[in-house]
């Protein structure tokens with residue numbers, strides 16, 4: 001491994017540390033920049049950062065080791081990560097990745113001998129409507145096929161910088177096919193904030209209460225209750241955090257909101273700041289959406305110029321608010337609000353004990369509101385049109401509309417916004433899914449719905465969702481669907497608690513065993529047991545939901561598992577005789593007695 005002189009490290013990293021104010025809370029952001037300079041995190045850089053920040057080396061190394069986009073080993077100058085969501089797989093990701101690797105004489109997961117290229121898989125990159133997708137040095141590549149990969153291979157061979165590659169390779173479309181109250185007509189950026197400045201804080205809060213708005217990040221907690229709870233909490237400061245981690249496979253609606261509706265998101269955050277009395281907000285942007293960073297920074301700059309951020313917003317004395325963008329680095333668990341806060345503080349994203357909840361003990365232990373991107377957009381619209389207007393849409397317990405990320409087997413994948421209460425069948429008709437057999441609502445942590453249940457509705461009373469809507473037709477092997485989710489959760493478990501750390505690994509091994517044709521009925525029972533343990537004993541929501549899809553396939557599509565089963569009751573997952581092969585080779589013995597019966 002190449003080693004670096006102290007003077008070289010200091011020369012390159014001193015400005016990075018200065019730019020981040022030499023703050024311990026900025027360790028993650030500093031490491032993201034270090035990775036951009038060296039294509040990995042050199043050992044010497046860890047020592048330098050630790051010394052400069054005055055923290056133990058292990059604190060920096062721990063963070064660097066936690067996030068999957070940060071690498072402690074050298075990577076290729078060009079680093080390609082193929083998105084491994086089930087929708088990418090359905091569009092031929094595995095074959096394409098192997099085609100590309102073969103062309104380059106490279107194995108997935110390895111670095112080429114000249115250190116030019118490394119290729120690997122990564123969890124869903126949020127481009128499911130235009131996959132197969134990948135990231136090259138963090139920039140999204142969409143609609144990949146052999147022709148595009150041939151072109152990419154040539155560009156890499158000619159060592160063309162990624163910034164000079166043809167722009168059509170990186171085109172990310174919004175693909176909005178149906179808009180309603182949120183994605184429809186855009187008002188001027190200051191409309192909602194002006195509206196709340198004309199009334200008291202209590203009135204605005206009561207409008208939000210009247211709207212019956214529930215969080216769009218999945219759990220559906222009442223927004224008014226959360227914000228009132230934060231107002232009532234004592235602290236030195238209060239904070240607003242927008243959760244743009246969007247890591248649930250199959251979800252990409254926040255990508256579109258940030259790309260084309262960023263002012264509505266920032267309006268919502270600013271309104272929240274006014275109501276709870278916060279002066280600082282953060283947008284936690286998933287590393288996969290790094291390509292949106294400059295665009296979002298530009299929107300923030302324009303807002304500052306327009307008096308919509310900074311001191312005395314729109315001339316209101318004491319209404320001060322700033323927004324800072326923090327980049328994630330490839331960790332699904334950082335979407336969980338307390339893990340997100342840990343990550344914002346520069347640490348590894350491990351979920352905290354809850355209670356206490358962020359509304360009382362959030363960022364640096366101060367009262368903090370964490371809300372989904374779409375929730376803030378809803379707030380902006382409510383501020384503009386009133387609570388009753390919003391409550392009149394949708395169903396009794398689910399007011400307003402929901403933005404869905406539709407992908408999989410349909411003619412028109414993309415973004416669809418509907419009032420709550422829409423049936424699955426109506427959505428399938430709209431997006432051209434003629435032969436739908438199953439729909440995964442809200443990603444692998446959500447609910448798998450079979451074609452017998454397509455009259456069910458998208459709403460908190462029936463099928464709550466954070467937005468993912470993945471369609472499978474009759475030709476799809478549902479065991480492969482379960483396998484994809486088992487691998488995803490095994491990879492994304494943060495490892496903090498045993499039920500999830502071990503359970504997700506067992507789950508993955510059993511599904512692999514079944515896929516390879518070695519499964520037995522006992523393995524199916526074991527899957528159910530592991531699922532029960534993870535659901536009831538895990539520390540956080542990831543573990544509670546990590547078995548959902550595997551168990552739904554077992555319950556609703558039992559044949560997917562059964563046709564792979566061996567007849568006998570049990571077969572160990574570990575093949576002891578095979579493991580002795582090496583010993584047989586060393587000793588030169590391969591007779592009958594050197595084998596187990």
Ligand SMILES: Cc1cc2nc3c(=O)[nH]c(=O)nc-3n(C[C@H](O)[C@H](O)[C@H](O)COP(=O)(O)O)c2cc1C
Nearest residue numbers: 215216217243245246247335336337371372375541
């Ligand atoms: C493993 C895990 C991942 C999550 N990922 C996200 C996410 O990417 N975006 C999000 O808004 N909420 C996510 N959540 C939910 C958040 O913890 C939190 O409930 C949400 O941000 C609250 O916002 P809301 O009230 O506006 O929905 C996740 C939860 C878990 C357990």
Ligand code: SF4
Nearest residue numbers: 495496497500540543
């Ligand atoms: S449930 Fe999983 S992700 Fe959550 S704390 Fe435990 S190991 Fe980490």
